Amino acid sequence: MPDIRPARVSGALVLNATYEPLCVVSVRRATILVLTSKAVCVADGEGILHSAMNELPVPSVVRLTRYVRVPYRTHIGLSRRGIFARDGWRCAYCRGPAETIDHVMPRSRGGRHAWDNVVAACARCNHTKGDKTPAELGWRLLASPHAPKGVAWRVLGHRTPDPRWADWLDMPMDSQQLAA
Numbered sequence: 001m002p003d004i005r006p007a008r009v010s011g012a013l014v015l016n017a018t019y020e021p022l023c024v025v026s027v028r029r030a031t032i033l034v035l036t037s038k039a040v041c042v043a044d045g046e047g048i049l050h051s052a053m054n055e056l057p058v059p060s061v062v063r064l065t066r067y068v069r070v071p072y073r074t075h076i077g078l079s080r081r082g083i084f085a086r087d088g089w090r091c092a093y094c095r096g097p098a099e100t101i102d103h104v105m106p107r108s109r110g111g112r113h114a115w116d117n118v119v120a121a122c123a124r125c126n127h128t129k130g131d132k133t134p135a136e137l138g139w140r141l142l143a144s145p146h147a148p149k150g151v152a153w154r155v156l157g158h159r160t161p162d163p164r165w166a167d168w169l170d171m172p173m174d175s176q177q178l179a180a
């Protein structure tokens with residue numbers, strides 16, 4: 001088993017045999033895929049992995065040698081981190097640093113906990129808004145909330161992508177930050 005202790009590498013992007021991005025796995029997992037010939041390394045990361053048998057560059061992107069059929073998740077699960085990432089960690093009402101999640105139509109009034117009804121918000125705006133709607137306060141949403149989509153979101157979720165993955169993920173990601 002190789003001694004895998006990369007300093008700053010968090011993961012490796014896995015591509016299907018067709019170069020279609022599939023998922024992100026640990027560097028250890030990607031290395032094992034390469035060592036067992038289940039994948040080939042198409043982009044090196046930083047550093048070299050040493051094992052008793054050989055030396056191998058840390059893989060950053062690997063491509064599977066055999067095509068796998070993957071049923072696509074078309075729906076991206078709603079998460080607190082995902083909302084912050086989508087909204088660029090900025091308040092939807094004042095663009096200040098966001099630290100809370102606001103339901104645009106308050107839950108107390110039937111607002112859903114769904115991508116199109118949640119925004120990142122600063123504590124002040126969230127507190128002031130209370131159980132009112134933006135319209136009742138004369139506020140305007142600085143971006144209309146929607147479910148993130150696209151290959152980058154499907155593969156990465158809220159993960160910060162490695163710049164080396166950009167070629168395979170159609171980056172820059174339009175849905176990554178509303179506040180760009």
Ligand SMILES: [Zn+2]
Binds near residue numbers: 091123
């Ligand atoms: Zn605010």
